[in-house]
Amino acid sequence: MPTISMFYGMLILMFYRDNRQHNLPHIHVRYQGSEAVVSIPDGQFLQGTLPPKQTKLLLAWIALHEEELMIDWALAVEGQEPFRIPPLQ
Template sequence: MPTISMFYGILVSMYVFDSEKHHLPHIHVRYNEFKASIAIPNGDVLEGVLPARQMKLVQAWIELHQDDLMADWYLASNGQTPFKIDPLR
């Protein structure tokens, strides 16, 4: 699972061929012991939980990088390695 970005202790990853469980473009986010799968188009939580502050940061990052994330999703769903995306600053 390639890590595509990291900011404020939050790791953002995207699995290759990971469309069977959630059927939507999404990312996997880890922060300490918390894990969540979050939809790319709207930032909705598909599974798991994050603290409120970190969730707001991830949702802001998704909004800023939605086009890059969708391009990475296309690559990952076709078995290619997604590109790194700039962190939230």
């Protein structure tokens, strides 16, 4: 489960071959004991929650890096190492 980015206390992860349970391109986010699964194309929460401030930051980051996230998703589904993506600054 590679960490593809980290910012403002959030870890952004993408699991290898993780297309069975949610069947959508998504990321896993960990923040201070909270965990969430978020769809890449539309930023919808598929599972879990984050505090409102972190949700806004995360959705802004997804919007900025959607193309890179989709490339990483394709790699991860094939069992390959996804690239790291720059943090939100």
